[in-house]
Amino acid sequence: TENIKWWQKAVVYQVYPRSFQDADGDGIGDLKGIEQRLDYIEKLGADVIWLNPIYSSPDKDNGYDISNYEDINVKFGNMLDFDRLLAKAHDKNIKIVMDLVVNHTSDQHDWFIESRSSKDNDKRDFYIWRDPVNGHEPNNWGSFFSGPAWKFDEKTGQYYLHLFVEGQPDLNWKNSEVRQAVFDMMNFWVDKGIDGFRMDVISLISKPDGLPDGEVPDGGKYGNSDKAVANGPHVHEYLQEMRQQVLNRADMMTVGEASGVDIPNAIKYANSDSSELNMVFQFEHMGLDNNPNPALGKWYDKKVSLISLKENLSKWQNELTDKAWNSLYWDNHDQPRAVSRYGNDSEEYRVISAKMVATLLHFMQGTPYVYQGEEIGMTNAYNLQREDFDDVEIKNAFKYLIDKDHLVDEDTMLKYVHAKGRDNARTPMQWDSTENAGFTTGKPWIKLNANFKKINVSQALADPDSVFYYYQKLIKLRHELAIITTGKYQLLDPDDAQIYAYRRVGKDEQLLVINNFTMQTIDRDYDVPAGAEILISNYNDDAGRSLRPYEAKVYRFA
Numbered sequence: 001t002e003n004i005k006w007w008q009k010a011v012v013y014q015v016y017p018r019s020f021q022d023a024d025g026d027g028i029g030d031l032k033g034i035e036q037r038l039d040y041i042e043k044l045g046a047d048v049i050w051l052n053p054i055y056s057s058p059d060k061d062n063g064y065d066i067s068n069y070e071d072i073n074v075k076f077g078n079m080l081d082f083d084r085l086l087a088k089a090h091d092k093n094i095k096i097v098m099d100l101v102v103n104h105t106s107d108q109h110d111w112f113i114e115s116r117s118s119k120d121n122d123k124r125d126f127y128i129w130r131d132p133v134n135g136h137e138p139n140n141w142g143s144f145f146s147g148p149a150w151k152f153d154e155k156t157g158q159y160y161l162h163l164f165v166e167g168q169p170d171l172n173w174k175n176s177e178v179r180q181a182v183f184d185m186m187n188f189w190v191d192k193g194i195d196g197f198r199m200d201v202i203s204l205i206s207k208p209d210g211l212p213d214g215e216v217p218d219g220g221k222y223g224n225s226d227k228a229v230a231n232g233p234h235v236h237e238y239l240q241e242m243r244q245q246v247l248n249r250a251d252m253m254t255v256g257e258a259s260g261v262d263i264p265n266a267i268k269y270a271n272s273d274s275s276e277l278n279m280v281f282q283f284e285h286m287g288l289d290n291n292p293n294p295a296l297g298k299w300y301d302k303k304v305s306l307i308s309l310k311e312n313l314s315k316w317q318n319e320l321t322d323k324a325w326n327s328l329y330w331d332n333h334d335q336p337r338a339v340s341r342y343g344n345d346s347e348e349y350r351v352i353s354a355k356m357v358a359t360l361l362h363f364m365q366g367t368p369y370v371y372q373g374e375e376i377g378m379t380n381a382y383n384l385q386r387e388d389f390d391d392v393e394i395k396n397a398f399k400y401l402i403d404k405d406h407l408v409d410e411d412t413m414l415k416y417v418h419a420k421g422r423d424n425a426r427t428p429m430q431w432d433s434t435e436n437a438g439f440t441t442g443k444p445w446i447k448l449n450a451n452f453k454k455i456n457v458s459q460a461l462a463d464p465d466s467v468f469y470y471y472q473k474l475i476k477l478r479h480e481l482a483i484i485t486t487g488k489y490q491l492l493d494p495d496d497a498q499i500y501a502y503r504r505v506g507k508d509e510q511l512l513v514i515n516n517f518t519m520q521t522i523d524r525d526y527d528v529p530a531g532a533e534i535l536i537s538n539y540n541d542d543a544g545r546s547l548r549p550y551e552a553k554v555y556r557f558a
């Protein structure tokens, strides 16, 4: 246990500033609002806050298009507000990890404004410019958010690469001046005393030589740029350089968002030899419920099969053991709500299944992330209609998949968005049952989930059986019991399609984690030794072999 690093025992709470708490009544969450809610995060027991981007941005992709890395988005406040938030969080022993978005900048960043001004500008090579090929895009890559990944710039007659929206041109990491500029900017934040970085799509920064075409999925129009770009030829080299120049300057926590990562690359990114990052967000389990039609990608509304989920999560648990470190997450600002996706958000089962879904994740090895609202069992926002969506990914999906490419009809697409769209996670935090859920006194920037009168923090805090107190207990257990951090993971019954059960095996004790993924009562015998203690459960008694709807329980024994 002496070798355990602080971030291996920590639980991270993710705050999406735009939707957390508005302090100034403009309808948009802000830094002062987060400060007002620090007591709440402290009460939950989280060790770290990960803040989604708060930097200056034209907000073409909600802050993931940054125009000035060393300034704060005016909607969220100013640098003094940030400094105060950081100090107040530190007073409470809560650390703050910042989002680092350096695969791309905004097209309004000074670097890009210069870069596009002429072919011989100093900053031209900061981005990825190419001549047209036969009057077309330089290759067949599609943007992550539909449409082509290249934009033609009339002024200089070349295309620039944008893996995300047009307003997010990709930086050219091959250029050592780009790397130096990024490292200097990171050091500005390290000098402020922040506690780490969550690195946006860091697996995409090194583009393959020659920018070869991507594979076009059946029925699709564009080549898959994710597969073509992920884990590119120099990415590990660049991260080692970053480690040397920035990350080693303080005891920080780093998590790389690693779209397209596989096990061998994860072991490099998150190696326990501290050469690159501490951990990565892998995406495989997020793709298990994709549409069987690859041209539709994530847009689908069927639930994941438990067997494939088990197989995948167990692979990550087993293969990283003693080599690298996992992050554990069900949701974030890009994903639908955990209880809606993996549990059952009906009135009858919402609370119990939210606790089950949490139990399954929080007893695994890795660092757990809780996305704001998950801890009170917030659900997907079924009341939002096509005209209510704000997210550029959803808007582009409607535009391309329905209107242009005719791959799906509008009603079906709306069902898919209600199951998978990012705005499910982005509706305002539900604090209480007053107007606008206590989020703002103004007009909220995005519609609230219609269920806020029933599902909110003030209700949860008043109910000892709430999802909130269950999360509080899970976090406390992780802090107190070393086996949750160190125990070896062992999956039980991989072919059981209804129950997800596993053990954590320590030197002189074991945990047995049992989760009923269904609304049926199911009989199973796990040979629980006499005298085993129930550590936590979402029912208030133990029915032995009989597992009730969405029952979750954890036994501890020697």
Ligand code: TEU
Pocket: 061, 064, 065, 101, 144, 164, 200, 201, 257, 259, 298, 333, 334, 335, 393, 422
């Ligand atoms: O997301 C990267 C990413 O892989 C997403 O495209 C993800 O697959 C998608 O959102 C799932 O629907 C990061 C950020 O988390 C996201 O918010 C940004 O939009 C994106 O990068 C571009 O910066």
